[in-house]
Amino acid sequence: MRANNRWLASDSIRCPGCRLHTDLCVCALLVPRPTRTRVVLVTHVRELSKPTNTGRLALACIEGARLVERGHRDGGLASIACEPDSQPLLLYPVPGAIPLDAWKTAQPAAADRVTLVVPDGTWRQTKRVRYRIPGLAHLPSVCLPTGLPSLFRLRHAGSSQRLATLEAIAHALRILDEPEIAERLMHIFQVVVDRSLWSNGRLTAAEVTGGIPAGASQDGPRNTAEQKLRAGQAPAAALREQ
Numbered sequence: 001m002r003a004n005n006r007w008l009a010s011d012s013i014r015c016p017g018c019r020l021h022t023d024l025c026v027c028a029l030l031v032p033r034p035t036r037t038r039v040v041l042v043t044h045v046r047e048l049s050k051p052t053n054t055g056r057l058a059l060a061c062i063e064g065a066r067l068v069e070r071g072h073r074d075g076g077l078a079s080i081a082c083e084p085d086s087q088p089l090l091l092y093p094v095p096g097a098i099p100l101d102a103w104k105t106a107q108p109a110a111a112d113r114v115t116l117v118v119p120d121g122t123w124r125q126t127k128r129v130r131y132r133i134p135g136l137a138h139l140p141s142v143c144l145p146t147g148l149p150s151l152f153r154l155r156h157a158g159s160s161q162r163l164a165t166l167e168a169i170a171h172a173l174r175i176l177d178e179p180e181i182a183e184r185l186m187h188i189f190q191v192v193v194d195r196s197l198w199s200n201g202r203l204t205a206a207e208v209t210g211g212i213p214a215g216a217s218q219d220g221p222r223n224t225a226e227q228k229l230r231a232g233q234a235p236a237a238a239l240r241e242q
């Protein structure tokens, strides 16, 4: 009955950094690394708290990467500020978007000073980003090569070729930047996906990239729930129907 207990799956036992259950936390891997490419993530505010959001993980691994939040009820409009010497590009597969590798071939000098603006959220949310953020509609749009398979099995994206935000950033940096940063991002992504699938009983421990931390439970950090219950911080129902 492990997955049926909603409290055990609640935010209170998730790491605030990586949003995994605290006993599966990957924050130790989230070390910012320098890149030539400046990354700006434009994230819908409802997306930020989702455990399945991968944009935040990429943000934590790229030195100087920026988060621009959109979708706040107060209606305040964010804007994207780019350095004067930078070439802004919108990474999104709109009709007419140029494949990024072809863009780089045509603009080799500019490829070293790109500000890559990456919409993050559901496909429905991100479709409107260009028209919601001042200045984005006029940016050159680039897309990734077709046929890149997604490893993301936590969220139904509707197509195995619809990439998670972290995957899209990694593939873009593989083209624009050093391959090592792309490989590192993909490794972290694989660890996160595997640990989550193990937690759901969809992978064995032996199949998990990098293994499972000692003491981790597929039922989530139940001990934490027990401790909170003893401290009077958790509803008694949290520990019923295990």
Ligand SMILES: [Zn+2]
Residues within 6 Å of the ligand: 015, 016, 017, 018, 019, 020, 025, 026, 027, 028
């Ligand atoms: Zn964490």
